[in-house]
Amino acid sequence: MKTTSSTSPSLYIFANDLRINDNPLLNQAITQSAADNTDLVCLYCLQAWQFKPTGSLPAAMGTQRYAFLWQSLQALRHQLRRHGVTMIIQLGTMQNVVLKLHTNHRFKHIYHSQSAGFYERTAYLSLRDNMPEVMLHTDHITSLFKPNQLPFEISDLPKNFTPFRKQVAHLATQAPIITSTESVHLNMTARFNADDQWPQLPEASADIMTSDFMGGESAALAHCHEYFSGTAPSNYKSVRNQLMGWQNSTKFSPWLALGCLSPRQIMQDLSAYEAAHGANESTYWIYFELLWREFFYWNAIKQGAQLFMSKSGFDQPLHDMDLPQAFTHWTQGQIGEPLINACMRELNHTGYLSNRGRQIAASYLINELGVDWRLGAGYFERMLIDYDVASNWGNWQYIAGVGADPRGGRHFNIEKQQKTHDPKGQYIQQWAEVKSTHQNIYWHDLV
Numbered sequence: 216m217k218t219t220s221s222t223s224p225s226l227y228i229f230a231n232d233l234r235i236n237d238n239p240l241l242n243q244a245i246t247q248s249a250a251d252n253t254d255l256v257c258l259y260c261l262q263a264w265q266f267k268p269t270g271s272l273p274a275a276m277g278t279q280r281y282a283f284l285w286q287s288l289q290a291l292r293h294q295l296r297r298h299g300v301t302m303i304i305q306l307g308t309m310q311n312v313v314l315k316l317h318t319n320h321r322f323k324h325i326y327h328s329q330s331a332g333f334y335e336r337t338a339y340l341s342l343r344d345n346m347p348e349v350m351l352h353t354d355h356i357t358s359l360f361k362p363n364q365l366p367f368e369i370s371d372l373p374k375n376f377t378p379f380r381k382q383v384a385h386l387a388t389q390a391p392i393i394t395s396t397e398s399v400h401l402n403m404t405a406r407f408n409a410d411d412q413w414p415q416l417p418e419a420s421a422d423i424m425t426s427d428f429m430g431g432e433s434a435a436l437a438h439c440h441e442y443f444s445g446t447a448p449s450n451y452k453s454v455r456n457q458l459m460g461w462q463n464s465t466k467f468s469p470w471l472a473l474g475c476l477s478p479r480q481i482m483q484d485l486s487a488y489e490a491a492h493g494a495n496e497s498t499y500w501i502y503f504e505l506l507w508r509e510f511f512y513w514n515a516i517k518q519g520a521q522l523f524m525s526k527s528g529f530d531q532p533l534h535d536m537d538l539p540q541a542f543t544h545w546t547q548g549q550i551g552e553p554l555i556n557a558c559m560r561e562l563n564h565t566g567y568l569s570n571r572g573r574q575i576a577a578s579y580l581i582n583e584l585g586v587d588w589r590l591g592a593g594y595f596e597r598m599l600i601d602y603d604v605a606s607n608w609g610n611w612q613y614i615a616g617v618g619a620d621p622r623g624g625r626h627f628n629i630e631k632q633q634k635t636h637d638p639k640g641q642y643i644q645q646w647a648e649v650k651s652t653h654q655n656i657y658w659h660d661l662v
């Protein structure tokens with residue numbers, strides 16, 4: 216029978232790795248805690264700043280995005296509870312929350328996965344500097360490869376995608392691991408009243424979600440299984456640029472962004488699919504797109520704070536800007552261009568938009584409306600349920616022609632795009648009557 220230990224507990228801080236399976240760091244935490252006969256407690260910090268408007272900008276966390284995160288946290292919490300592990304959820308910066316918990320509980324080991332985001336990485340370094348007595352463990356568990364597999368230092372990451380792909384595409388992807396939850400100890404439920412730590416969030420219920428996505432690891436694995444059970448992977452390349460449809464692309468991104476699904480798991484399922492049905496250009500292209508994600512991941516680490524800067528690094532902060540009217544109309548899907556309106560209304564309504572829709576909407580804002588691309592990136596950050604710091608800001612930079620692959624940016628001809636991707640106007644028609652509804656979750660709702 217499991218017993219609660221009285222020695223220093225260990226802490227696992229979840230971030231964008233909201234899963235149990237293929238989570239080598241969690242596995243390490245569990246194994247180490249079992250060997251030391253210590254308790255393991257899990258923590259997730261909701262960053263309070265994300266719910267507060269800053270200057271002229273609304274809060275960074277929109278309702279759809281929050282609802283998907285909330286579902287994913289709920290699912291993980293239930294999963295962990297089945298194994299006797301408590302996950303507490305607190306509001307505040309990670310450093311403050313952890314330091315406060317540490318004062319009371321004196322952790323011996325702390326585990327926290329690596330992020331590509333500059334501010335997340337800074338928070339981790341600050342934790343390390345403030346807690347020299349604690350053994351901190353970290354790892355890259357949301358990327359396909361580890362730094363030591365890459366044939367270059369991160370500081371020497373190629374500027375463009377193609378040379379990056381050529382140097383890494385042949386690398387072996389490790390198989391996903393199965394996390395052993397058997398050995399985990401009953402932990403500090405007596406010391407932490409988990410329900411008290413769960414912020415009251417009435418709005419974040421499933422009915423907010425207007426798309427077919429459901430947060431959490433089980434939903435992610437079920438979706439992955441379903442996608443590879445049909446024939447869609449064999450046609451992926453020919454349909455991936457379509458604006459509409461559930462099977463025109465994999466729809467893995469929301470779960471990848473929160474770490475409910477690992478890219479290694481996708482690779483394993485992709486290999487199994489190819490073994491059963493044969494590999495073709497389309498199945499390779501799924502890997503090709505995952506390599507884009509990988510490129511942006513390492514690129515964000517390489518760029519650090521530069522990822523959020525316009526060009527020179529001496530930009531006016533976004534929240535100090537008066538928002539251009541054209542930008543506001545763009546966000547509302549009320550600009551004089553029906554295709555852009557449809558894209559923005561889909562984004563506002565569902566929290567998701569196809570890759571082609573994102574490219575067209577971003578190009579329009581930058582090139583036709585002449586708005587600072589960072590405002591667009593910030594808006595996508597707020598709205599996308601698959602928001603990922605590296606992919607979002609990296610793609611916006613790419614279209615704006617700054618940062619990675621800066622070959623003068625990408626300018627999409629809207630008329631041509633419509634003729635190619637919506638010749639009968641069905642996509643425009645689908646979203647023509649849908650009004651954007653904006654709900655905000657503010658900080659005062661959370662406390």
Ligand code: FAD
Binds near residue numbers: 464468507508601603
């Ligand atoms: P698929 O076409 O099925 O691709 C499979 C996977 O490959 C995706 O899940 C994703 O992980 C990866 N991938 C595909 N295209 C890209 C790409 N261009 N860059 C990086 N990874 C890619 N993706 C995010 O995950 N989060 C974001 O915040 C995000 N913001 C974006 C902003 C802009 C302006 C643009 C142009 C693209 C952005 N993307 C972002 C990339 C891409 O649009 C989405 O990953 C994709 O549309 C998600 O749908 P899917 O899972 O069906 O993709």
